[in-house]
Amino acid sequence: MSSLSRELVFLILQFLDEEKFKETVHKLEQESGFFFNMKHFEDQVQAGEWDEVKRYLCGFTKVEDNPCSTRIFFKIRKQKYLEALDR
Template identity: 65%
Template sequence: MCVCGKSMSSLNIELVFIILQFLGEENYKDAVHALERESGFFFNMLYFEEIVLKGEWDNVEKYLLGFMKLDSNKYSMKIFFEIRKQKYLEALDRNERANANDILMKDLRVFSSFNEDIFKELTQLLALDNFR
């Protein structure tokens, strides 16, 4: 049986579920989410929604990377682009120009070859005093 590109026997799948259940019952939340991510077996939508709503963009991306690669398909690329764009816009909103520039150059630049116009528009936002 193949789960998210990882080969797992039915016994291993059962063990992962038992371990996830135990960790959850013992309130080891970080361990639960690490096992979900590292096994690529169980995507916890409630946890994912929680970290998205909190704006924990690095954790959002790290969690997703346990289930898909940035370049898995056009949809995964779009998802990662939107996460990084949101992170960039929030840095601009907080007037953290240096941080926003780092995000633009390190995180968003990889998408420039797919849509140069959007990357140029995002770059132009740095020059504005208030991008709203």
């Protein structure tokens, strides 16, 4: 993608954020893979929304991309499993 397209995506993200289109912002972040919103990721982790955490993360990396990705996805699955056991 050209740098002009990249800048346009960032402007659109900024506009959507200012207009409070939160779900759309996060979906565009995920689909474009340009901007990882750590605050959104942290909020989802703290809320225990593991399916959403995994879905958002998949927009930026895959399990097999590198050892760090593998570890992160493993920890998400492990936490989801432990919470299921707890229930």
